[in-house]
Amino acid sequence: MPKQKGAGSKVKTSRHPSQDENVLIFNYTNSVNQRVLLFLNLLAKVKWTYPLISTSFPLAYSGFVLIHAAILGFDTSIVNSIGIGPLIYPYFFFNPEKVGYSGIAMWVGILLAAFIVIGYLFFGIDKLLCKRKTD
Numbered sequence: 001m002p003k004q005k006g007a008g009s010k011v012k013t014s015r016h017p018s019q020d021e022n023v024l025i026f027n028y029t030n031s032v033n034q035r036v037l038l039f040l041n042l043l044a045k046v047k048w049t050y051p052l053i054s055t056s057f058p059l060a061y062s063g064f065v066l067i068h069a070a071i072l073g074f075d076t077s078i079v080n081s082i083g084i085g086p087l088i089y090p091y092f093f094f095n096p097e098k099v100g101y102s103g104i105a106m107w108v109g110i111l112l113a114a115f116i117v118i119g120y121l122f123f124g125i126d127k128l129l130c131k132r133k134t135d
Contacts, residue, residue, distance in 0.1 A: 055116060065089065069089065
């Protein structure tokens with residue numbers, strides 16, 4: 001049953017992950033990825049292209065969010081289960097009503113650059129650990 005918002009207006013709700021659940025999923029998958037890398041003992045097997053290739057998932061996810069929003073007609077009246085924020089935009093920087101399309105491109109670019117820098121940081125750590133292991 002739709003929740004009431006104000007006098008007489010109805011807001012559609014849907015049971016999808018809330019912002020908090022998205023953060024938990026994000027943190028869980030990152031920790032699982034780290035454990036998988038340790039379990040598979042990928043030390044010294046990391047190639048210089050991996051930090052660039054690893055950005056393909058965030059790029060694909062960005063595309064998915066915008067396509068999903070287009071399919072739903074950019075309907076921001078569909079709110080998440082706890083009633084905050086539109087369901088179709090899991091993060092504020094995907095909402096063109098708040099940041100505009102150039103803002104979305106800027107945020108995605110900033111995040112991709114940060115992911116690449118962090119990836120090369122781990123790449124450097126991998127090379128240092130590999131060098132220590134052989135010494």
